[in-house]
Structures are given as C-alpha cells and as structure tokens.
Amino acid sequence: MSDDSPDSAQPSLLASVVAPVKTLLEEIGVLGDLAFRAVMWTVRPPYRFQLVIAQMEFVGVQSTFLVGLVGLFTGMVFAVQTVYGFRRFSAENMVGGVVALTLSREMAPVLTAIMVAARAGSGMAAELGNMRSSEQIDALETMAVNPVQYLIVPRMIAGIVMIPVLTLVFFLVGLGGAWLVGVKWLSLDPGIFFDRIKTMLAEADLRQGLLKSVVFGFAVTLIACRHGFFASGGAVGVGQATTRAVVWSVVGVFVLDYIITSMLTQV
C-alpha cells in the first residue's frame, strides 16, 4: 500500500473500535472519580445518620417482599429442574445441596442485585436526576453542603449494607422454596435434603456470596447515582438517566460476577 492512497475504510474502522473503548474508559474514569469522592466524604464529618437510615429503609425494607418473592420462585424452579435432571442417574438426594450451592454462590447475590437495581437504582437515578435538573443540587452546593456527601454517600452505604441483607433473605427463602417443592411435593427425604446442604455447602461458598453482594451493592448504587447525579437535559434527560442506570448496573453486575467468580474459584 502506497502512502498517497490510504485505505478509506481504515480510519472509520479504527474510529469505530476506538470510540467505544474511549467512551468506556472515560466512563470508568467518571465512576472512579465519583467513588473516590464518595469515600472521602464518607469519612468527613458531619455524619448524616438519618439520611443513611432513610435510604436503608428505601433500599432494604421496601425491597424485602419483592426479593423474597423472587427468591421463593427461584428456589422452587431450581428444585424442580434439579430433581428432573438428577433423577436420570438416581442422584436426587443431592438436590438440597446443589440448590444451596447455586443459590449462595450465584443466584442470590446476582438476582438480588438485579432486583435492587430495577427497583431502588432506578428510583435513585430518577430522584437525583430531577434534583439536578431543578437546580436542587446546585442549591445544596450554594448552601455549602457537599452534594456528594449529602446525596450519594447515604445511598451507597445503604446499598452496601442492605444488598447483602437482602441476599441473605433471598438465599433463605429460596432454600425454603426448594424444600417446599422437593420435600413436600416431590417427596424427597427431608433428612437427606438437609444433610446434603450441610455437607456440600462450605463456608467459602457463603463467603463468596457475601463478597459478591457487597461488591454488587457498591456497584449498583454507584452506577445509579452517577447517572442521576450527572443527568442533563430536563425530563427527557432524567428518563434516559434512569434507563441507563438500570441497564448499566445490570451489565456491571454480570461483569463483576464473572471477575469475582474466576478470581475465587479454582476449577
């Protein structure tokens, strides 16, 4: 290829690869900066306990029923599927243990985080976006109140504390659902069902689930706050911010899930 006849497809091809990568890196930069500011402002007084409690109520208490419901059905479905699959080689007494493993390591943290992203994350993005577009965030700043400290820190603390709690709820209710289907309806032996849970479920499984839920709690609230906090463009902008908050926090949960799993699991 000579110098004076550049391949015309090349710049656009290059651009179409570079542009999204650049956007992604910039986005990670924005999130990193916001996370850093949130941590800095968490340790600086004044400590706003009331705001934290209000957010915990919003993230946690108001999501409990929903998370429990999803947990129940997830456990029930898993019991049916594993009984069906394991019966082929007469291993259905493993069902309790397998369901407990899957729930603790994957289903409970991931699905809980997704439920919270859909319910509380979207709410946070919409509320912060409205506050941005109606100049309430500017007003806070004018009154010498740091908006990151006042608005974002309580939400992130609530997410980091409450998503693990909700994950535990999901796990326990999910096990209950599996027990209901497996033992009550498909007549597995209750003693073996619980015994397999005890022998198969190691402390490391619970630890992995807990770690995931903490990381997801951080990520989901950070991404939701980021989209609301920096929203622009009036009502349309707030709508877009809400959508992006949910979409990107769900994507974030799956990506982080893979990263944590591959780091903690020796196959």
Place this chain on the structure above:
Amino acid sequence: MTVEAHVVVEGLVKRYGDRTILHGVDLTIGRAETLVVIGGSGAGKSTLVRHLIALERPTAGRILIDGLDVAALSDVELAKARRRFGMVFQKYALFDSMTVFDNVAFPLREQTKLSEKEIRERAMTKLKELGVDHAATLTPAQISGGMAKRVGIARALVMEPELLIYDEPTSGLDPVTSRTVDQLIEEMRARFGVTSVVITHDMVSAFDIADRIAMLIKGRVVAQGTPAEILVVDNPDVQNFIRSSGVDPARFTQRVGRLSAEELAARVAERKRDAAG
C-alpha cells in the same frame, strides 16, 4: 460614589463543547451595590452568575470575590466562602423532600449553631416577610409557582449573606408581589449592606432597584451604567430592548426609596464592625 470592589469578573469565557456561551465578560460590582443584568433569553445571564458562586468553572478568565479567585479555592475553602453567598434560583430549587419551613431552616441548620427555637423564629420571620408563612407545613409540590419563588427568596435571605444573587426573582409573580420583592432586595442592601446581582426581564424592577445595569447580548456585555445612563446609551439593541419593555425614558423615576451613599457607607461599616466584634 466610589465603593470598594466586591466582585470582579475578568475576561470570563465559558465554553460548553464547541459552543461559546460567554465571550470575555468584564464586570466590577461594588460592595453594597445592586447590579441588574438584563438581556434576551439564552444570552448567558444564568451562566454568568453561576460562575460568581463557583457553580461553574471558567474556561478562561477569573472571578475575584473580596480579591479571592473563587475557581482556585479548595473544596473546604469554597464551602467556607459560600457561607457568605446566597442565591435565588430561576427554577426555585426547593428541596421537594422537605416542607417549606424545613427548606428555609435548612441553611440555618447546616451552617449555624443556633438552637432549634432560634431557627424556627428566624425562618418564620422570613416566611412572614414574604407572605408565605401560612404555607410553612406544606411541601413544595403543594404550593404555587409564585409561592415557591418567594420561599426560594426566603431561603436565600435567611442567612443574611454578603452577596446575594437573584436569578429572575420576580418572574411568575403578580405585579404587587413583584414590587414587594423589589422592596426586599433594596431592604437587604440598606439594612445589611448586601451586594446584589439581579437577573431580570422585568424592566420596572430593573430600573427601580439598580445602581447599575449591565446588558448582556449573546455572551457579551454590550452596555453598562446607571439606569439613567442606560436609558440614553447609544446602542440600537439596548434601545430596542428598553422600548420593547414599555419603560418610557422621558418619565423614568426610581420608586423604591433609596439610601444616600453616605448612609449606606455608615451601615456597611457598622456591619463590618459587628462581624469583627
């Protein structure tokens, strides 16, 4: 009268992406002076005043308040400086998770160590002065736009700051209430020596309260001077703007009772003594 400069804007340029909103604005606002900024929609008036309290960072140029470059302050220094600023926002900016009373009490709770009783007294007094005390227990969603505007003004005035910025304080208010707000702006200046920057489309109010008027067109200050000077300034855009507003240059008088420069200087000195002592 020659007063010390309180706010100095030097060569302020603001760009968003490749759109230039402010093209090198220079302004000096004296202490205890009321500067009125007029100009068409989208001229950059709100953008200009948002720079004064560091809600925006200049692309180029400087903002000096009491000789301090506000864009260069650290978070903590800025928070300290902001205790002396107040702003009435164009879109009210009331916190909709709080009642009207809590909105006005908010800056007192955040920035002072006053007892809850004193806070209640001060906030209610301000609400009463603006005629919205009956709405104290309502939330911003339950009150009209005009009332929200007045609550926003009450919240900015309750801290009795040294620099007050009003972004269209009388838009959406009936004429009687508008004049009450004009009186209040003048009273803040007279009683506490407050420096005010007022954006308005209301020419009656502009000519009533201004010590000086600056006209902004497409991000440039095209004229500035006393109301009397602005009325006769030799610029077709300015003349067109004034004529369209229905102000009659031939019969122009300022209706708000104003203090003389000497009286005001004495009050400012007194306030400074109070602050020092």
